Amino acid sequence: MPPPPNVAPHPSPQTEALSASYVPGGGYDEMREGPGQPIRPVWSETAAVLDRLGPEGLEQRVETVERLIREYGVSYNVYSDAGGQQEWAMDVVPFLLDGKEWSLLEEALSQRFHLLNLILHDCYGEQRLIQGGRLPPELVLGNPGFLTPAHGLLPQKFRHLHLYAADLARSADGVWWVLSDRLDAASGLGYAIENRQLSHRVMPEGLRGQPIRSLHPFVSDFCDAVEGLSPRHRENPHVVLLTPGPGNETYFEHSFLARTLGYPLVEGDDLTVRDGRVFLKSISGMRQVDVIVRRVDSDWCDPLELRSDSLLGVPGLLQAIRSGRVAVANGIGCGLLQSPAISAFLPGLCRDLLGENLRLPSVATWWCGQPAERDYVLSNLHSLVLKSAKGPALGPALFPGNHSAALQRQWRRRIERHPGDWCAQEFVNKATTPLLSGGRLHAAPFLLRVYLVRHQGGYTMMPGGLARVARGQEGSVSMQAGAVSKDVWVTGLAQVSQRERRPSQAAPTIIRRSAHSLPSRTADNLYWLGRYCERAEARTRLVRVLIDSLMDESWTGPGESIFLLFSALMPLGEMQNLKLENPQGTAGVDPDEAESLLRRWFGEELPGGGLRADIASAMRIARGVKERLSLDAWHTASHLDQRARTLPPGRQTVISDRTLQTLDSIVGLLSGLSGLFMENMVRGDGWIFQDLGRRIERALQMCNLIYSTLTPPCRNPNALLRPLLQCSDSLITYRRRYFTSLQTVSVLDLLICDPDNPRSIAFQLHRIEEHLGGLPHRAQSHALPLPLDKTSLRLTSQTGLCDVAGLAETNRGRRLKLARFLDALASGLGIFSEQLAEHYFAITYRQSTASAARGASVDLA
């Protein structure tokens, strides 16, 4: 990656400095105290950096950040009928927070964190707050977020909340407010860390030129906190990150966090409960899990006690938590306090429980379940924000003032009918912060999400966070609705306080040579990643040789060999119109038909046609194992994805130089990817499965290629040997070895039996055998060989013992022995692949049997 462009030493004197031309919003502005007023001290250094860069410099940074986001694949899934992914958006201009102000927020939110933990403990325990009239029963007991099976689940105090996120807004008069609390499975932490990594790339001057607090200590506190929950209290506990899967809105950050924190990313199906313990199904058997960091919402975590339609959870998880043998962060049921109406009661609860005033107020909230509050809401409906009062999943906020009188009447009626379902909040006129757009800074309203962790009995706030800025004054700050995110910079050096991490207390570094054992699902994915990459590479090479041959005029004569190359790509039935019989008795190929066939092949109109599907499958799997791939491998993969989009059929002729160039670069990227796997992936089980996939696919593709080209009768068989060697990248090897013209026997020996040719079938089979020796089943059951060992052995000996001269023999032009040999080999490889899957992957999917015992056929009357 090239470094960002150098900063221009002097801004052009004609143009006004960016910061000088910035017009702050009408209320409080983060950068400037007011129109024509000076820049706030916290912004001075960053404003100077922006001015030095100027609009052109910043434009380059914007391009860089967009490119990096594409290459890192930072995205979030969009929930819509169309589905799909949306790229992340980050403004290169950060959000700045003064260190002192940050400390005040940390103190205030620590109090709130503590309070929320106490309330959760009471609601899921003795319920004194409800009995004492401090919390209305309807808001707790009648709240869909109150999960009765979680009652009594965590008898100890402070076991519910470990990570707490709050959405903050600053009002136009400069005061901070809590807009909402995110407790159940708060998202955004991964994006916040990712944003900081992006800032290091695109705004290094800003981060270097002033003391900006690092996020690392927080990440390490978070890991300490999570690992400290381990019921077995041993060093190096087994922690997993539970994700709903690649379909989830924020799957990107789940895989990003898993990689950053070093925990395996698992889905519900990967875990199983036995004897009150949770186990991860891995290729080396079951491994007990100590702590689950959960990104699955509470209600979906256990289909036996919570939502029975959930396929995301782990059946029996609650029972395992009850037995005290696994910890889950955050605790099940925390979403209860996310209900907006709860915040109306926090000031009173804070005085009751802590004897203090709530330091950071929630935005004013009225719960309509109380008569006076309901009356207030009904008389001020036009100026309030209306929300659904209950439930952890927040419904959309409504702005009655923006709607017709008829609609307002309808809402009024609904409030009157079921007042307890509604609450209203004050509309916050938000402060503004500069947003870069069109080479200028514009004032835009924002929301700030901050994260706190409970650690060693205290609370720590991340010196950073995720700011979201609406494009436009009144726009939405939801990323789904196209808002822009900002990295949050907290200025000032870390103060040494009791909350800061004490390095002297840090545990001695544990060197982990071998990572935690590989989840079966990941092994399965890596295996297929290897196979699809290899398949794409083999087919790209083949179609490249074919197009090259079609463009080479000297090839117009022996059309028959081209015909056979075609047959390696598509079923013979599709090729009926391809052959032209020349009057001389030699066969040719109809160029128009060749073009049309290839166009259909690329367009995936032919069975098994095209390259895009293979590359798309490889990309889909790569996204699912992203936390296992190095960044470089990921960059190469995303280049590949982009390049694959320029493949035919476009408007141009398929048989053209342009296609050849595209194919060349795809072969280059695929080889680059395989090189990165070879060089940069730790030689653990994951790598072995990836490479097994490659080896099996390469052997299968070779069988197919030799079968299609060398077994049918051909009037000029030697004409095929050269393209065959080209397809398998073995032409140079051949030339160095034989110095002769091409001969079938030598070519077959090189491509099938030569143990030193990395493209030969024998070479693949030897690697497979080696890999099997390195896999976990050896260590455990060194007694009997498994069926897959036997298959591998059989394949190796078949190949090693084969009589190449015999295989090359023809019988009326056909090579029947070769055909039989290749058939047996290919079916043996297929069996091996199935045996491998059965032994190591064996992911069978769960179903529910909720349809029991329904309906009494009783009618006595």
Add this chain to the structure above:
Amino acid sequence: MPRYHIIHRTAYKYSMPVAISRHSGYLKPRSSSRQAIDSFSIAIEPAPAEQHERKDYFGNTQLHFQIEEPHTGLIITAESRVTVAPPDRLPPPPASAPLTCRDVREALRKDTSTDSLSAAQMACRSSLTAFTDPIDDFAAPFFPGDRSYYECASDLCAAIHQQFEFDPHATDLSTPVTEVLRLRRGVCQDFAHLMLSCLRSQYLPARYVSGYILTLPPPGQSRLQGADASHAWVGIHLPGHGWIDLDPTNNLLCGDGHVTVAIGRDYADISPLRGAVIGGGTQKVKIEVTMTPEEEVSRP
């Protein structure tokens, strides 16, 4: 006092082997002032690798078990002997409890005792009950504020019985209660959910009860084994008196012919059996309930 012998047998058949399965459920009758559990046993075939019982949030006995050997069938047989109090020990007759709907709501608001709180929870919407305009419109005429809650609820119970047809094929477990109201058909679970939705949308406390009901064999014939099924009805809360059970499927004030297994906000809290299986292909389930008065059992 009537004593019953109840056998509740659930048999699953799978088209493919199940590698491992985990189940939870409510099969053990509650003991209360109205009913005593003389004996209870459960037989699971194949034998589970683990099995637990716990008291849930509502005081019911929740059963958990896991089967770890491959199987293509699973049979769970729960056998209970229960003594039910005769009618004169039931809660005071409605006439002596002239609590109006308004009184009931008021009592819930003011009283913060544990009993009242658990009743307050039962006045809230739950996952299988609904508050919609059609439900409101159907329910509202039954509940003028100044009428006795018990009488209103009894009228509603009778109306559901009269206006709705018992039809096991019209609905299934996923049919929402609003659809039941539109179809005017369903089974006991549907009628219980509908009645609960009506009562709760009026802020009146009512809970879901699952259990068994004694059916009478046709004259001259003996009781058919396994012909019955598990049943469901509704309990309404009268502050100061406790819970009174009404059966909208049969338009009955529940007496000594009903045996309570579990109580909850709705079916989702206390479904008799829930499971998660790995493998199994397609599955079939067959449920048989036989409830016999003890005197018949002991007869030679």
